[in-house]
Amino acid sequence: MNLGRAKTVTYTDHPDGVTGIDKRPVDEPVRVTAPGPKGIGASGLAGDAVCHTRHHGGDDQAVYAVAREDLDAWERELGRTLTNGSFGENLTTEGLDVSGALIGERWRIGRDVVLEVTSGRIPCRTFQSHLGEPGWVKRFTQRGAPGAYLRVITPGEVRASDPIEIAHRPDHDVTVAVQFRAVTTERALLPRLLAAGGALHPESLEAARKYMQRHGS
Known part of the structure; x- marks a missing residue:
């Protein structure tokens, strides 16, 4: 479990010049809840x-x-060396194929918390500058293993040692890696994302629908 604090840097496009990408491991229990809509939460x-x-x-x-x-x-x-949290991730998992997870797949963490996979992470300039690796955005994109964003289905507390169990796997083949390629390097894959339905990140769902309107099946 990794948390970040607001830090002033020279490389972010935030108007106040701050970023929370520098996540550090914590041992104490952390409360997990749905934060609210994008732009507000x-x-x-x-x-x-x-x-x-x-x-x-x-x-x-x-x-x-x-x-x-x-x-x-x-x-x-x-x-x-890349310590846990180096990529700005909250969860550093072990024994779990994160980029191979299905969109809509649900993970139970510890006793109570349930999360649902929505999409892969799109790399940005802040990520590149944080790591200090020239050409990182292109390199990370080409690898196609972006890690996963998740929404909170059931809130609760999690600890660093809590096990992660796959509680549900949907009946389609749209993985995080496929979604990522569809919205970055292989736009022709966008129609395939529709099989994931409402579990898909809304921005990817909109992109897939617009592609279908322009190009058909």
Whole structure:
């Protein structure tokens, strides 16, 4: 479990020059709730800063998860240590294929909390500058393993040691990786996203519908 505090930097486009991308692990229990609509709501985790609510946070991006295995792979490639939270993620999972999760898949964390997968994370300039890796946005996009945004279905408290159980898997094949490719590098995949229905992030759902209107099936 990783939380961030607002930090003044030179590389964000936030009008006040602050970002909460620098997440750090915490051991104490954290309250998880739906934060409210995008543009108004911030993080789903109490005590976690989401500064630029125009692009980040809100009900459909309440929690961001990255697999520890993906961080380990990037460590080997980049030749540097990536601690939990390095990608700005709230949840650093183990033994879970996060980018292979299905849109609408539900995770039970600990005793009470249930989260639902909505989309992959789109990299931005703040992410690139935070890591200090030139060309990072392109490199991260080409890898196609973006981690997952999740909405809060059932609120409650979570702890760093809580297990994650897949409580529900929907009956379609639209993974986070497919959704990410559809909205970034392979727009022809957009119609396929419609199979995920209302579980899909609203912005991706709108993009898929507009594509269908322009191009048909």
